Amino acid sequence: MTRPAARVLALLELLQTGGTHTVGELAGRLGVDERTVRRYVDHLTDLDIPVRSVRGRYGGYRLAPGYRMPPLMLTDDEAVAVLLGLLTSGTGPSATAVHAAASATAKLRRVLPTRLTARLDALINTVEFTADPSPETAVETTVLLRLAEATRERQPVTIEYTDRSGRSSERTVYPYGLVAHSGRWYLTGKDGDSDELRPFRLDRITAVTTLPGTFTPPPGFTPAAHLLSALATAPYRYDVSIRVQGTLAQVRPLLPATIATVHEIDSAPEALPWVRVRIRAEQLDWIPPLLAGLNRPFVIERPDTLNDAVRALASRLTAAADGRYQTPG
Structure with a gap:
């Protein structure tokens, strides 16, 4: 402009x-x-x-008295794109940016058609962001808005869902909240088929149908916190267990909550404190650099193959320090 x-x-x-x-x-x-x-x-x-x-x-x-701007003619996709930009810009550390985003959001709502405003309000009131507010994976606007409305109105839905292995199924879900995390959108809620609380990736949902009736989410439920915990404890090829020297307060900030859980280990009062780190992973090659970055003594409890990966990294670092080049692996 x-x-x-x-x-x-x-x-x-x-x-x-x-x-x-x-x-x-x-x-x-x-x-x-x-x-x-x-x-x-x-x-x-x-x-x-x-x-x-x-x-x-x-x-x-x-x-002139009584004059109002005509409705802003945006498609659903355009309105969601603008709104998501405002929402994500309002999650940063700057108080000025937060205030500006809130003000712009209010102005956008005033000039949008009533039908679309109601649907976007559902999205505003139900979405949560983790530390990374930059969703990048494409999600159907219709899916996102329908789930936002169902979450706000506490209505169950049926979804057509494709899991990580490529299997498709139709599931009944009680939507508790929407979360944007690390470039993806997630729905957190109770799976009516298994009666378990779990996340669903929105880019794997191809259709949503709202069902009659309502439900009540668990008191105090926080969608973003549940998602981070679910991602950190999801089943993977390797179940890694490592003891790290330090207190919970010292080690926890060094590890992203999405990839690791950290628990205190009982020890004698006079002994140095240790914590146990649990990581689930499909590959081990990225874990040795993570452990090196902790800059703390550690002991690998399992799997044994992780010791080999750590030795390989140490060998490459030593070679680099000596001016020699080693190809990884």
Whole structure:
């Protein structure tokens, strides 16, 4: 958008706050001279926006009484894309960014059609983000919005789901919450077929049908916390157990909650503290660098093949320090 066009829109935003605004006030807010303000007003009137000129000592410009901007014509996909951008920008550490995202979200809601606003409200009120608020895996907008509505209204759904092995099934789910984590969307809820609490990846859901009736989620249930725990304890090829020297407070921040669980180990009061780290993984090659990064003594309890992987990494690091090159593996 060109700067003049952006300033014309900024002028409209100022006028929509209500009341009469003097030419000098508008010029100061927009950073232009008064003649330019009058030209911007002409642009707005050319667009059939009823800007009224008020004469006299306290004159200036105002919008015609009762005027409202027409609905913003966005498709469902476009509206969700804009809203997700606002939601993710509002999860950062900057208080200014959080406030700006909230303000922009409110403005977007005011100019969207009522039908779409209600569906997006369901998404706003049900989605949670983990530490990485950047979903990258494509998800059908219809699936996302229908699950958001069902989560908000506490209605069960049936989903057509493809699991990690490629098997498809139709499942009844009681949706407790939506979570965006590490480039993917997840639904957390109770699987009506197994009666277990579990996550479902949204990119593996091809259809959603809302069922009659309602349900009550468990008190105090936190979708994001449950997802992180479920990902860390999911079944994988290797069940890794490692003892690391240090307290829970010292070791826990060094390991992402999505890949490892950390538990205290009982020891004599005079002994140095140790914790047990459990990791489930399909491959072991990425674990030795992780252990090296802890910079703490550790003992591998299982599997034995992880010791070989650690020795191989140590050999490559030693070769690099001596100016020699070793091919991994």
